[in-house]
Amino acid sequence: LRVAIRGELEQLLRGQVFASVTRHAHFVRFCFRKPRGRGSRGLQHLELIVSPMLAGCFDLVESDAKIAADTALVVELDDSRKLIYRDNKQMGKVYVLPFEAHDKVPGFQRIGVDVLDEHAFCFDTFRALAKTRRDQVRVFLMDKTALDAMGNAYADEVLFAAGIHPKAWVRSLDDEALGRLHRSIVEVLSEARDIIAERAPPLPQKLRDFLKVRGRAGEPCPNCKTKIRRARVRGYDACFCPRCQPDGRKSTIVDWSRL
Numbered sequence: 001l002r003v004a005i006r007g008e009l010e011q012l013l014r015g016q017v018f019a020s021v022t023r024h025a026h027f028v029r030f031c032f033r034k035p036r037g038r039g040s041r042g043l044q045h046l047e048l049i050v051s052p053m054l055a056g057c058f059d060l061v062e063s064d065a066k067i068a069a070d071t072a073l074v075v076e077l078d079d080s081r082k083l084i085y086r087d088n089k090q091m092g093k094v095y096v097l098p099f100e101a102h103d104k105v106p107g108f109q110r111i112g113v114d115v116l117d118e119h120a121f122c123f124d125t126f127r128a129l130a131k132t133r134r135d136q137v138r139v140f141l142m143d144k145t146a147l148d149a150m151g152n153a154y155a156d157e158v159l160f161a162a163g164i165h166p167k168a169w170v171r172s173l174d175d176e177a178l179g180r181l182h183r184s185i186v187e188v189l190s191e192a193r194d195i196i197a198e199r200a201p202p203l204p205q206k207l208r209d210f211l212k213v214r215g216r217a218g219e220p221c222p223n224c225k226t227k228i229r230r231a232r233v234r235g236y237d238a239c240f241c242p243r244c245q246p247d248g249r250k251s252t253i254v255d256w257s258r259l
C-alpha cells in the first residue's frame, strides 16, 4: 500500500464518494468525486489505483461478513457493505494519490499497447513491435511495456490458438505467423472476456475451467489428443501441445531416440 499524499489513510478516505471505476490496461482505477459543498471540508480530490498482479481480487460483502486472512484493504461503504481487496500472493499494489497524479504510480504512464483496445491494437502496430524483438515469443507476449497485458495463462492460450511454440524466437516468425498470433490474441482475450461476462462468477472467483492448455499438462490436447506438456520459459511455466505447436528451432536436429 503506497499513500502518495500527506495524511492518514483513514482520514483521507473517510467521506469520499466514488465517482467512477475504470480499467487502465492492467490497473483498476477508482476515482472519487471532487469534494465540494457541505461536509467536504478537509477532503482532497483523490484516486485509488490497484495493480492486482497475479492473485489480487476484489469482493463486495455485507458488513458482518467474515474477513478472510488474505485481506489487504477494507473500505467501509455507507450502505453497510464493505469493498475488500484480497491478495494471497501479496504481489499486488494499492496506491492512494492526488487526482491524476499518475507519475506516483510506477508503470502507469509507460505501458504497452492495450491488447483489448481494438483501435490501438492493430496488426501494423503489433508487427512493428515484433520487429524490434530479439527474444522468445512467450517473453514478448508477457512484456507489459510492449503488450498490455497477458499473464501466464493467456500467453499459453494465445500461443496454442496460433499454433506457435512458446520458445520460438520472435524474429523467426514471418508475417503470416505474426498475423495468426495477432488474431489469436484478439480472439482468445475477447472470447474469455465474453465467457466471464456471461457466466458472471462471484467477484473474487477466477474462472479458468474453459482454458484449453493452461494447467492441463498431461491431459490430451483438445485438437489432436497428444499429451499437453509443460516447459520452462525464462523462469515461467508454459503449457503447450508439442504437435499443434511444433518446435521449429529443432527442425534440423536428428532425434536419435526415435530412429
Ligand SMILES: [Zn+2]
Pocket (backbone or CB within 6 Å): 221, 222, 223, 224, 225, 226, 241, 242, 243, 244, 245
Ligand atoms: Zn495438439
